[in-house]
Amino acid sequence: MSPILQVTDLDVDFDGRPAVRGVALTLERGEVLGLVGESGSGKSATALAVLGLLPGNAQVRGSVRLDGQELVGASEKQLTRIRGSRVSMVFQDPLSAFTPVYRIGDQIAEAVRAHQDVSREQARQRAVELLDLVGIPEPALRARAFPHEFSGGMRQRAMIAMAMANDPDIILADEPTTALDVTIQAQVLDVLRTAQRETGAALLLVSHDLGVIAGTADRVAVMHEGRVVESGTAVDVFERPQEPYTKRLLAAVPRMDTPRAPQPPTGETVLKVRGLTRTFPLLKGTAFKRRIGSVYAVDGVDLDIRRGETLALVGESGSGKSTTLFELLELAPPEGGSIELFGNDLAGLGKAETKALRRRVQIVFQDPMASLDPRMPVGDIVAEPLRTQGADRATIGRRVPRLLAQVGLDPAHAERYPHEFSGGQRQRVGIARALSVEPELLVLDEPVSALDVSVQAGVLELLQRLKEELGLAYLFVSHDLSVVRNIADRVSVVYLGRTVEAGPVDEVFERPRHPYTQALLSAVPLPDPTRERARQRSRILLAGDPPSPTRRYDGCRFRARCPLRPHLGERERKRCEQEAPVFDGDGAACHFPRVREVV
Amino acid sequence: MTTAVIAEEAPVAAPPAGRATVVLRRFLRNRTALGGAVVLVLLFLLAFVGPYATKWSYSHIDYTALRAAPGADHWWGTNRIGQDVFAQTVRGLQKSLVIGLLVAVLSTGLASLVGACAGYFGGWTDRLLMFLVDLLLVFPSFLIIAIVSPRLNSSGWFALVGLLGLFAWMITARVVRSMTLSLKEREFVRAARYMGVGPFRIIWRHVLPNVASFLIIDATIQVGGAVMSETALSYFGFGVQPPDVSLGTLIADGTSAAVTYPWMFFFAAGLLVVFVLAVNLVGDGLRDALDPTSKGASR
Numbered sequence: 076m077s078p079i080l081q082v083t084d085l086d087v088d089f090d091g092r093p094a095v096r097g098v099a100l101t102l103e104r105g106e107v108l109g110l111v112g113e114s115g116s117g118k119s120a121t122a123l124a125v126l127g128l129l130p131g132n133a134q135v136r137g138s139v140r141l142d143g144q145e146l147v148g149a150s151e152k153q154l155t156r157i158r159g160s161r162v163s164m165v166f167q168d169p170l171s172a173f174t175p176v177y178r179i180g181d182q183i184a185e186a187v188r189a190h191q192d193v194s195r196e197q198a199r200q201r202a203v204e205l206l207d208l209v210g211i212p213e214p215a216l217r218a219r220a221f222p223h224e225f226s227g228g229m230r231q232r233a234m235i236a237m238a239m240a241n242d243p244d245i246i247l248a249d250e251p252t253t254a255l256d257v258t259i260q261a262q263v264l265d266v267l268r269t270a271q272r273e274t275g276a277a278l279l280l281v282s283h284d285l286g287v288i289a290g291t292a293d294r295v296a297v298m299h300e301g302r303v304v305e306s307g308t309a310v311d312v313f314e315r316p317q318e319p320y321t322k323r324l325l326a327a328v329p330r331m332d333t334p335r336a337p338q339p340p341t342g343e344t345v346l347k348v349r350g351l352t353r354t355f356p357l358l359k360g361t362a363f364k365r366r367i368g369s370v371y372a373v374d375g376v377d378l379d380i381r382r383g384e385t386l387a388l389v390g391e392s393g394s395g396k397s398t399t400l401f402e403l404l405e406l407a408p409p410e411g412g413s414i415e416l417f418g419n420d421l422a423g424l425g426k427a428e429t430k431a432l433r434r435r436v437q438i439v440f441q442d443p444m445a446s447l448d449p450r451m452p453v454g455d456i457v458a459e460p461l462r463t464q465g466a467d468r469a470t471i472g473r474r475v476p477r478l479l480a481q482v483g484l485d486p487a488h489a490e491r492y493p494h495e496f497s498g499g500q501r502q503r504v505g506i507a508r509a510l511s512v513e514p515e516l517l518v519l520d521e522p523v524s525a526l527d528v529s530v531q532a533g534v535l536e537l538l539q540r541l542k543e544e545l546g547l548a549y550l551f552v553s554h555d556l557s558v559v560r561n562i563a564d565r566v567s568v569v570y571l572g573r574t575v576e577a578g579p580v581d582e583v584f585e586r587p588r589h590p591y592t593q594a595l596l597s598a599v600p601l602p603d604p605t606r607e608r609a610r611q612r613s614r615i616l617l618a619g620d621p622p623s624p625t626r627r628y629d630g631c632r633f634r635a636r637c638p639l640r641p642h643l644g645e646r647e648r649k650r651c652e653q654e655a656p657v658f659d660g661d662g663a664a665c666h667f668p669r670v671r672e673v674v
Numbered sequence: 675m676t677t678a679v680i681a682e683e684a685p686v687a688a689p690p691a692g693r694a695t696v697v698l699r700r701f702l703r704n705r706t707a708l709g710g711a712v713v714l715v716l717l718f719l720l721a722f723v724g725p726y727a728t729k730w731s732y733s734h735i736d737y738t739a740l741r742a743a744p745g746a747d748h749w750w751g752t753n754r755i756g757q758d759v760f761a762q763t764v765r766g767l768q769k770s771l772v773i774g775l776l777v778a779v780l781s782t783g784l785a786s787l788v789g790a791c792a793g794y795f796g797g798w799t800d801r802l803l804m805f806l807v808d809l810l811l812v813f814p815s816f817l818i819i820a821i822v823s824p825r826l827n828s829s830g831w832f833a834l835v836g837l838l839g840l841f842a843w844m845i846t847a848r849v850v851r852s853m854t855l856s857l858k859e860r861e862f863v864r865a866a867r868y869m870g871v872g873p874f875r876i877i878w879r880h881v882l883p884n885v886a887s888f889l890i891i892d893a894t895i896q897v898g899g900a901v902m903s904e905t906a907l908s909y910f911g912f913g914v915q916p917p918d919v920s921l922g923t924l925i926a927d928g929t930s931a932a933v934t935y936p937w938m939f940f941f942a943a944g945l946l947v948v949f950v951l952a953v954n955l956v957g958d959g960l961r962d963a964l965d966p967t968s969k970g971a972s973r
């Protein structure tokens with residue numbers, strides 16, 4: 076049989092600048108093709124070109140044949156008929172794909188009616204069926220919800236339901252899980268695979284995440300600078316890459332399954348946090364704000380870091396990781412609990428002592444573009460903490476070039492502005508700024524999550540080197556567990572603002588005891604098709620979304636999603652409901668911890 | 675981009691230039707802006723050296739030469755009652771230059787200070803400052819100036835500058851405040867806070883440079899606006915009063931004679947246009963120099 080989609084010699088230019096060059100792809104019926112590449116490699120442009128969805132400033136040349144029918148240069152009318160019925164799309168940001176003012180169910184029904192001659196009632200029925208198929212609980216009820224009432228993961232499921240509505244031949248998914256947490260990502264990928272099986276459609280999956288591709292794709296095409304540099308079966312590409320670029324890419328991906336000897340804790344304690352809490356008022360109204368509740372953003376976090384040690388703080392989005400960091404950095408008495416920095420309790424610290432502490436703790440932010448003042452030359456940016464600490468001109472003039480060199484930048488570029496640097500270089504500027512006052516504890520809030528894998532590897536290496544050279548301690552926040560495995564000595568897992576498990580990195584990764592940690596680790600896809608497929612069968616899929624932090628829970632706050640609880644006896648279950656498990660030192664905050672290997 | 679391999683202890687020749695130096699360098703490289711600056715300097719020279727170059731004083735009346743055309747004796751001619759136009763114009767230029775620039779600097783400075791503080795500190799500071807802004811906005815400013823300025827004759831027209839400035843900054847301040855509100859949430863401001871940089875330093879080093887484009891546009895508009903308001907005031911008998919003159923009063927007086935005795939009008943009007951144009955060029959240059967992403971000024 077001829078392939079369902081055949082792309083040959085596809086070129087895309089944006090305002091004359093080439094974005095895609097000579098791309099050739101074939102998609103057989105019912106197969107999953109993974110299109111993988113770093114940002115700017117042209118993967119999305121390729122996917123959008125297939126559907127003729129590129130913006131007006133793009134020029135497309137070449138040929139895209141859908142079942143023999145040429146799509147490049149086809150009229151808008153023809154394309155509209157194809158979109159949604161024969162080819163449907165799942166975008167990265169599902170919020171933008173739904174119209175905010177219509178109910179989800181109606182929008183899916185609308186999609187059904189656009190291409191099928193059915194009654195309104197039948198279409199609505201079908202919408203509910205579809206929502207049920209993608210695992211939305213109480214689909215009949217939820218069909219009446221508006222898009223903003225759905226969480227990110229649910230919206231993505233609804234999007235998939237809509238994509239399935241007309242039994243398409245091809246589903247095009249562009250970074251469908253990039254904005255989601257790992258546990259939700261695992262759910263959505265599972266749904267996507269189900270959808271593909273149910274409809275028998277071919278799936279073109281575009282992603283920068285090699286793990287996602289490895290677990291789902293039958294065949295893989297690797298893109299780099301607008302070209303497909305290598306393609307083949309997933310196993311071939313991942314296990315026997317031929318092209319140097321693919322080899323480099325695969326080597327740069329941090330992997331969760333490579334053990335690394337963590338440093339045994341040696342030095343004195345740098346940071347000690349006990350029972351930290353932070354609540355935000357929940358306000359309503361625009362002119363007169365009324366307090367209608369509280370967000371318990373941090374609600375019992377414990378941390379311990381020693382000199383020369385890297386502690387990774389992991390958890391899903393909204394679990395309170397950043398809030399914890401910001402509480403530390405305020406250097407003010409915390410709302411609840413205690414923070415001890417270098418042996419000084421933050422409660423009852425004088426002005427002079429606070430100032431002295433400032434020098435010893437510095438921060439590196441997630442988004443290097445946002446955290447550097449766009450109107451300041453990087454030399455000034457790096458010098459700012461020094462200046463604040465009262466260093467004189469001569470010292471600053473001497474230190475700044477040395478700092479830039481230390482993080483691998485050219486000191487001659489000190490007079491340039493941030494926008495003249497690449498993402499990875501900007502993050503190096505951020506690191507140089509933090510290092511300028513010779514801190515002892517560096518707080519890193521997702522320092523590499525905005526970077527491409529190859530750039531990320533460089534920055535991680537730099538951090539590792541600096542730690543050894545300068546004897547720093549790191550508090551490293553990340554949601555990427557593969558990165559954590561590769562840099563951390565100890566790990567602390569938070570769920571809904573509370574520490575649930577902590578311990579040495581190999582202990583936590585190889586013998587996790589808390590059911591949440593197990594689910595988290597099990598959800599991380601490995602860039603290894605063979606192992607990933609084996610893992611998929613035993614994957615722990617968490618039900619639902621993380622509960623809202625605006626409520627306080629009696630008993631264990633994980634119990635609604637806990638995969639272990641249904642297997643417990645009556646008495647034990649009662650205990651989970653009534654008694655909150657406490658976290659003390661290393662170990663898991665669970666009444667019934669049991670080791671389960673998931674990596 | 676040059677590639678240089680740097681050893682760990684590379685000998686460092688010159689310390690890197692700070693922002694001020696970089697901005698100045700970018701400004702100096704901008705030909706048109708530099709041209710504007712030179713014109714401004716020349717205008718100041720004309721205004722303050724000019725009076726000594728001519729034997730006529732701006733108030734002296736030469737009865738032998740009424741409405742005389744420009745010539746060897748009266749370089750730019752005389753007006754209807756025989757006053758030397760050159761002497762008058764440079765005198766008026768003096769006033770207008772100072773009024774225009776001072777009012778612009780004063781009002782924009784006040785606006786950025788109040789707006790940035792209100793936005794940055796929030797809470798009661800914000801409420802108080804915004805109350806003040808709203809109060810001043812509903813005040814009939816023209817009336818106030820009209821009532822107050824005659825009583826200020828002794829302190830002269832510097833008081834006028836103060837008054838004009840005082841009533842011209844409120845809307846700008848509101849805009850600066852809202853811009854500050856969004857800047858405050860940006861990570862680089864938070865980064866500075868966690869480094870221990872004080873609030874006023876943050877405003878000075880991070881907030882104001884990032885609203886500078888708006889402030890500069892505002893200030894250049896204010897320059898022209900101030901000269902015009904002063905004229906309007908003078909017309910109603912406040913502000914600069916005869917025998918003293920400003921470019922505004924000269925233009926107002928000369929308008930009717932623009933066709934018949936063009937020298938009474940065009941010298942003053944021309945200088946005003948040149949002045950406003952030069953300020954705009956300098957403003958544009960400054961904006962480009964401060965904005966690293968601007969295409970106009972290369973590094």
Ligand SMILES: Nc1ncnc2c1ncn2[C@@H]1O[C@H](COP(=O)(O)OP(=O)(O)OP(=O)(O)O)[C@@H](O)[C@H]1O
Nearest residue numbers: 355370372391392393394395396397398399554624
């Ligand atoms: N200033 C604030 N006002 C109200 N709620 C807030 C505020 N800051 C954070 N929160 C809430 O506190 C919770 C924890 O947020 P936080 O930013 O610490 O999460 P996080 O773990 O860093 O997530 P991410 O991985 O997305 O960065 C969230 O529910 C968030 O909405």
Ligand code: SF4
Nearest residue numbers: 631634637651665666
């Ligand atoms: S305490 Fe109970 S509900 Fe909580 S994680 Fe352990 S088993 Fe699950």
Ligand SMILES: [Mg+2]
Nearest residue numbers: 396397398520
């Ligand atoms: Mg965060």
